[in-house]
Amino acid sequence: MISDKYLKALYLVSDLFRNINREISDLPYIVHLVAVSKIVESVTDDEDLIIAALLHDVIEDIPTSKYSRLQLENDFGKRIYNLVKNLSHNGNKLTKQRYLDRLFKGGSDLAIVSGADLLHNTLDMIAAYKSNKSEVISIFGGEKAKIRDWFYLARADIINQTLGSNHPLTVQINKKISLLHAIHLEIM
Secondary structure: OOOHHHHHHHHHHHHHOOOOEOOOOOOEHHHHHHHHHHHHHHHOOOHHHHHHHHHOOHHHHOOOOOOOHHHHHHHHOHHHHHHHHHOOOOOOHHHHHHHHHHHHHOHHHHHHHHHHHHHHHHHHHHHHHHHOHHHHHHHHOOHHHHHHHHHHHHHHHHHHHHHOOOOHHHHHHHHHHHHHHHHHHHHO
């Protein structure tokens, strides 16, 4: 059963990410957000984590003039706001390192949502590479692949440490991250 709070978050991200597509797959961005929330839902029934997964890219990708951090906290509460805030980074290596530091200290809640995002991004990248290798190389190759490989492997390691290697989410991540690592090595 879908709660009113989840629907509120779903309608919000549908509006905020309208007309935005994923660079990697060209699918509507909302597909990624829903997929990440469904991955989280497959390992926990904690509604706040499921909603945080749905909202995880709001702070990172939506200008505060369109939807502010205060609105996010007022609409969904402090716990969800803090999860989304701690899951946010931009593309540079310094903020990615800060993200890893927060993830390391953040406990299992943060690890579950980050892990679901990592898993979905990994699956998308593998699918894109299989379907259009040359485009993936031109958009995501070189230095971008090197940074992504470092970041994804570091995230996977922290998630493994936090959740344990037998957790259903880490089992899935570990199966796919090695495939993506091989792709990264090829396109660096």
